[in-house]
Amino acid sequence: MTSDINNTLERAQEFDGDSIISTTVGTASLSELVRTQAMFKAESIRRNAGCQPWVTLGPVDVSKVGVTADARTDAAIITITSQETAAALAAAGTGTQADPYVIKDKNIAFASGSPGFVLNDPQATYYIRFYNILASGASNGSSIINLVAFGTPVAFERCKFQGANGTADELLAYLSSGTLEMYGCEIAGVSNYCFFGAGLGAKNVKLTDCIVSGTAKNTPTNGVFYAYGAGAFKVQVDRCLFNSSHFHWHIGNGWTIEYSLVRNTVIGGCAVAIGDLNYLKPGGDIYLQIPNMIQNSNFKNVRFTYTPDVTQTAAYGNGADNCVFENCSFEGNVAERRLFEWRRTTNVTLLQCYFHKTAGTNNAGNEVCEFWETSGLLVRECWADGAPEDCYELVTSYGNNKFIDNVGDNVTGQLVDIFGVGSFDVEINGVYGDCGDAAVLVTDVDYVRVSNVFVQQTGTSALGSVVLERRNAAPDVSPKGCVVNGFLSLPEVSSQGAPFAVDTTQALVPGGIGQNFATWWEDGELKFYGEPALSRMTLR
Structure with missing residues (x-):
């Protein structure tokens, strides 16, 4: 998706006779073109999954x-x-x-x-x-x-x-x-x-x-x-x-x-x-x-x-x-049980898989796909159709975990949810579909990279499409070193009208989060959060 966007930006300038027509990056027409490309990519993922x-x-x-x-x-x-x-x-x-x-x-x-x-x-x-x-x-x-x-x-x-x-x-x-x-x-x-x-x-x-x-x-x-x-x-x-x-x-x-x-x-x-x-x-x-x-x-x-x-x-x-699980389908379990749950795993890949879970409530234990204490995880081009709680969830990342180009439809909770004090190094690139809460929720996890989120939010509880949250970490410590960029969900499809948000309301001790950097397009304008200090963008 990143290469698609770059190619689109390069084509934003076109030669027309003796004049050059310039299209400002971030205008509605360019944003619509990028989101149309994302729509077709999401449909391709759905067709190939399972x-x-x-x-x-x-x-x-x-x-x-x-x-x-x-x-x-x-x-x-x-x-x-x-x-x-x-x-x-x-x-x-x-x-x-x-x-x-x-x-x-x-x-x-x-x-x-x-x-x-x-x-x-x-x-x-x-x-x-x-x-x-x-x-x-x-x-x-x-x-x-x-x-x-x-x-x-x-x-x-x-x-x-x-x-x-x-x-x-x-x-x-x-x-x-x-x-x-x-x-x-x-x-x-x-x-x-x-x-x-x-x-x-x-x-x-x-x-x-x-x-x-x-x-x-x-x-x-x-x-x-x-x-x-x-x-x-x-x-x-x-x-x-x-x-x-x-x-x-x-x-x-x-x-x-x-x-x-x-x-x-x-x-x-x-x-x-x-x-x-x-x-x-x-x-x-x-x-x-x-x-x-x-x-x-x-x-x-x-x-x-x-x-x-x-x-x-x-x-x-x-x-x-x-x-490796490739072109596999996981369908139909009972309420209050996760559909796919593994712990203490290394180097597990889910490629073009399909998940379907309708039984259960919007409570913990009904997640569709959940990993605990994991390193080397790759979930790529998978599709979940139906999630009574969260869709793709990672608890305690031990590094090098990636969620690349995944779709979640009819998701009640978050589409991607990662959390755990002491967790680090997660990449989320390409998120599509719809959900009732935040599209991507990062709680107490350091050095997370989020980009290209194209998700419609159907609920009213999330502060934004991509949310950095401190809940159990010490004040001003985690999340830290996180980078959020690329196109994020438009304000009109975000629950509270915010593509990006920071939330500390559930923290046990008052205070802010660590230093992070985010950019996103909103109303044809490039918005910023934090400062792009490269030292904080490098996992050390």
Whole structure:
């Protein structure tokens, strides 16, 4: 947007024959041109935010998920501990990567307390693939697949795993080490965990064209993915549907899961999609470590949507590092719960995402997108349509946090709200939409840069469109070093007729704020607040 404005200013002088027609910067015609450009940019952001139309779900061919009779075995447990046992069960294949042993067309009824599959050959160099198998029962404490360790990836294709729909205590897969791949599979009724990663070994799960559904036992420890141990747990998901009532989609248990790529997927019906409240590794001390809930993860074109009376928060958690959400949608949670809330995060990016929250009141706890104790955050070209309280909120900035070109429509409170004594270094450039309170509220935060605010205010309570506020900081200390410039909301669309304002009315101790600098256009005139001392514009 800054480059657009500069280009506009350069074009303000035009050569017309032998004369030069000069347009004064700040006139109504130029302001209208810049705001028209902003309007089109905001509409472009709305159109690009959220899931794109290539999302597909579930098995490639649902009719092929299931079982046909294979009389060679009716064993309740398929155990593979050597190449010989694999070859004996195979209907085809030579065991090479290009031609794996194919074990197919079986109906397995796993017994209570016993798995349906035991895979334990850490030194395996041969490959196996299960095809068109139905495994069902009520295991009451065991796992359907017990992947102790396997030297090559184990693949399941067009299989179905059926638990007891919340009445038993099944795990789908217990992974100590190795790689589990599923293609076009259906997982239904598993009541405890789906993918339980335990131990110190490296564990990998890859899901493609799969459906996970059913009702978990309603306890806070249920999770589709559950990390239980310090070993690497990496997940890839493509074109899948998760609709598991009372599940958390992710339980970290203090350990880390890497979702290296989750794309073209719907995650629905879960109590919490990504996150857990236990963000310390066992025995950890929050003051001695920065915990990781998820890290090195990428979510692209993923829709998070939820079921009434089940949903809590779309994404809640602590300790995320180096994570990207691109073209994702977060829709529909209950009242008095935030939609997207993470704490103690580093290097998290939300790019062209869509947020929709209508439930709740104009009270704390109903924010749409909120971060706490964060550094390296980038929220860019996102759109929130519906916010019963504040829209994009940051509490306690640890530096290098940015909100670039974001839209909020039908926002009751502030569109961007940042606060916290001791917070610093936030950039806000490009804010569009409408809100009932201040478009940008900076409370007790130092070294904030705000520019290009094009927001219509619909309420009557805010002192201005962009407000610097002192509430809990010491008098004349914070906010300080803040720079507000660029086009701000016009007086006629500001709640109290002020594009920029300073507020200390809620401060506990009387006094002003620190030294800051602001410029804005109002009635064709350039207005100033403070003095442009460059030493205060440099973060030190």
